[in-house]
Amino acid sequence: MPVRRLLTVPVTLVLALAPAAACSRAEPVPLDAPTTGAAGSATEPAPRVLAVSVDGLRPDVVERLGAEGTPVLHRLLAEGAGTLNARTARERTETLPGHTTEVTGRRVDAGRGGHGVTWNEHRGGTTVQGAAGGPVRSVLSEVRRSGGGSALFVGKQKLSLLRRSWPRAVDRFVLESDPRRVVARARRDLARHERAFTFVHLASPDTAGHDHGFGSAAYRDAVREADRLVGRLVARVESTPRLASSVRVVLTSDHGGTGTRHDDALLLVNHTVPFVVWGPGVSAGDLYDLNPDYRDPGDARPGYRRARQPVRNGDLANLSLDLLGLPAVPGSQMNHEQDLDVTAP
Template sequence: MRSPSRATFAAAVLGLVLGAAPVAGASPAPEASRQAPEITRVLVISVDGLNPDAITQLGEAGTPMFHLMMREGAWTFNARTEVEQTVTLPNHTSMLTSRRVDKALGGHGVTWDDDRLVPRTVQAAAGHPVASVFSRLEHAGLSTAMFATKTKFSLYPRSWPAIDRSLILLDQRELRRKAGGDLSDRTRAFTFVHFSAPDLAGHASGWMSPAYLTAVRKTDRQIDRLFSVLFRDPAQRDHTLLIVTSDHGGQGTSHSTASAYADYRIPFLVMGGGVPAGVDLYSLNPTYADPGTARPGYAAPRQPIRNGDVGNLVLDVLGFPAIPGSELDAAQDLEITAP
């Protein structure tokens, strides 16, 4: 039996389809009614160290929430990390700033992956001001929040103190509860949630090990819990967007080989208002190119979809221009709705 949250969303989708059926003698709907709905709320979940093969191996029985997103949203299992590194902090900083890593070429300069306090901020690492999706939304007067399960994420509230709520808890289940409570109590424009259980299991027992697959299965359930809160209000479903991606994949007990396919290949899934059901994300984006097994550089004329596109995609769907100084999806041409 499907969980109430997934059944609720499926029923909502069916209701929209039935409600859109033409009525004899009725006038055609105005053009505005056929446009993608305005998005006012975005939840981004980064699953640290998520190898897409785990979702495939576990199947719908083991990862029902991921499979709901595949069935009801647009997705790919062949997105890419940043070119320079396949580790946590550099890639998450790219998600939030939509910049590459290499500061000599306009990147954010966060090349470390630990709790160091020097450089203290992203701006100090880059040697110049660096805006983010958080700072741009704060400038627009909108509310944001960050929930993370690794202490090194304290870099972000230090860099952008205008984040309205930031919470770091090592216990993923407890963090999910706190994030769910915040989603229920507050209507923020943007919430960023970081889950690390798969990454921790991968380092301890190996990617694709039984322990790793168990961590992915549990994380799927926790995403489902947040989904059920996010899409609970029928009046807001069409105005809400869920994005799930990762900072890197993994193989063996590591993920630090930037040239390894298992490390640089990641999932990117989108579901919510205006997103077509069951669509390959690349099929919506002729200006992007599915890279196959390749690792295209930033100069490639047609880029792969990257996790670093997240920041500018969030601003785009919320109706704001790209992050100043950004490079990834700077044209805001990553499409998540059908033409």
């Protein structure tokens, strides 16, 4: 697949893993236990999703580093369905609002049906439901309603909002400041447990951007490290037969950045992110070419009323559910029809 100019592309990665047979919250399914797929086969693993969100990942930097500097991301783009010109929610380009959009499929503005999370710092006791002023469901709640399990591996305390908002839907929550430890624990969990949905957050590019500048040498090094860590997740999937045959990857990002900030949602470099899907059955190609009902925004910042929307990081929630064979999140606004196609008919 040709790689588009990253100057207009955002990134979030979601790996679709096959959901295992129902199991207790406390005990993992034994590794030798048979799983049941959608057709009821005792040998075919059920679909599972692994979503990876690389915090503050600028598509143009990925492009400039090339296949030599970011070989894993370029491999996923070449072998999977992806774009470097996806968009964030229109209202905010910050970590907490962005990740809430990713798991709910909602815009930010609560007055227009959004999730209402407008702050970007840790606030103990807050919930998405409290921010929205009413019930809000998510990919986590819908996986739980189907009998599947979910795990969150994050690098920032503020993302504990997601566990507080859907506590019964999160079987395991891991907070680690070191992204290498985040990935190590996620790798072990993937091998030992049969969870339908696993979400991994890699914070290092955003941290380097705030400390040294987005686009600085330190930031580029952090993007290279994030690429290596994504590679470790992919290697675990590929080296484990039951995962290799069932896991799909969806990768994206919450925002870009310029200087040492990313809060100005009007700036192209802040609201452009990548979105890549990779795994068994995923078609190789540009997401806009594969989905003529979506429109490549070029350098624009489209609103939500356009009939043909850009691919957005908030498509992650309902794409993940679609890959798991589950209906869309009730109340969601992005990819609610689950018409973002990534697999051949």
